[in-house]
Each structure stands twice: as structure tokens, then as C-alpha cells.
Amino acid sequence: MVEAAPQSGSLITARLAGEAGREVMAIPGSPLDARALGCNQLIHEGAVLVQTPEEVAELLQSFTGAPRSRFRVTEGAADFYYAELAEAEWDAGDTEAIAALLSYAPVAIDELIRQSGMGTAVVHMALLERELAGELERHEGGLVRRAG
Numbered sequence: 001m002v003e004a005a006p007q008s009g010s011l012i013t014a015r016l017a018g019e020a021g022r023e024v025m026a027i028p029g030s031p032l033d034a035r036a037l038g039c040n041q042l043i044h045e046g047a048v049l050v051q052t053p054e055e056v057a058e059l060l061q062s063f064t065g066a067p068r069s070r071f072r073v074t075e076g077a078a079d080f081y082y083a084e085l086a087e088a089e090w091d092a093g094d095t096e097a098i099a100a101l102l103s104y105a106p107v108a109i110d111e112l113i114r115q116s117g118m119g120t121a122v123v124h125m126a127l128l129e130r131e132l133a134g135e136l137e138r139h140e141g142g143l144v145r146r147a148g
Contacts, residue, residue: 001047003039005142006098007120009040014047023067025050025059034142036146098126099146102136106143 001024004010018024026047029036043049047069050056059068100108101115113123127144130136137147 001039001042003027003029003035004042005034006041009124011042014042018067018069019045021067023048023059023063024069027051034138045126085147086126094122095126095129096130098123099130099135102144102146104148106139107144107145109142112144125136 001010001014002013014024014026014077019041024042024047026039026042026049028043028049028051029039031037031040048059049057096143097116097118098112101112109123112127113120116123118126128138131138135147137145
């Protein structure tokens with residue numbers, strides 16, 4: 001993992017990989033950078049800390065099938081996010097409602113969640129849909145804005 005926000009899909013993927021017996025490695029980052037918080041959290045939970053491509057290559061070459069990473073996820077830590085994803089009811093109107101909240105000035109995703117009153121998973125799905133359509137730009141610090 002190179003970078004991941006605290007509640008990103010990348011973290012879900014890393015946790016699923018760990019549960020499946022895959023090696024999980026993460027590059028640490030500044031605790032002040034929101035994009036590094038997920039990696040730092042993974043390392044805290046037992047992912048292998050790597051800092052150079054040579055370290056990654058060494059770990060992959062010496063991989064015996066038993067991962068070195070040992071996740072110590074506290075029970076229920078990820079359950080909230082997984083439950084929200086499972087229970088999220090997707091409606092095409094959600095994308096339009098989120099689009100109406102976007103402007104050309106960057107806004108925090110947390111603010112969009114608060115303003116919309118929708119769940120985290122629904123808002124992230126709507127933003128992803130807008131991004132794939134080329135109608136959204138992402139910025140540092142978890143900010144998004146209307147493309148253009």
C-alpha cells in the first residue's frame with residue numbers, strides 16, 4: 001500500500017488480502033498527511049513496513065507462502081464500514097444530489113457527507129461515478145471539486 005485515506009477502499013482491499021493469507025506491505029507517511037493515515041494504520045495493525053523497492057523485491061523473492069504481516073484489527077473496527085457498504089441502497093438520484101453540492105471550489109468529502117445526509121459509502125460511490133465520467137477532480141487532503 002502506497003497511500004490510503006483512513007476509510008478508503010484500499011484499506012478494505014488490504015484487509016481482505018491479509019485475511020486471504022496474502023502478504024500486505026505498506027509505506028509509512030507523515031501523520032499530518034490524510035493520504036498516509038491508512039498506510040500508517042495498516043503498519044500499526046501488522047502490515048510489513050517497507051520503504052524502498054528493494055525491500056519489496058526482497059520480500060517477494062523470499063515469500064514462502066506464509067505472510068509475515070499479522071493484522072491485529074480490533075474486533076468490530078472495520079465492521080461499521082463493511083456493514084454500511086452491504087446496507088447501502090444505491091439510487092441514480094444520489095449521484096445527481098451529490099453533483100448539486102459540488103462547485104469549482106474544493107470541498108471536503110466529509111462536508112459532502114454532512115450536507116447530503118447520505119451514508120459514507122453512498123457518497124463515495126456517487127463521487128467515484130462522477131470521477132469516472134470526468135466530472136470531478138480530487139485534491140490533497142480529501143478535497144473534491146467539479147471538473148472544468
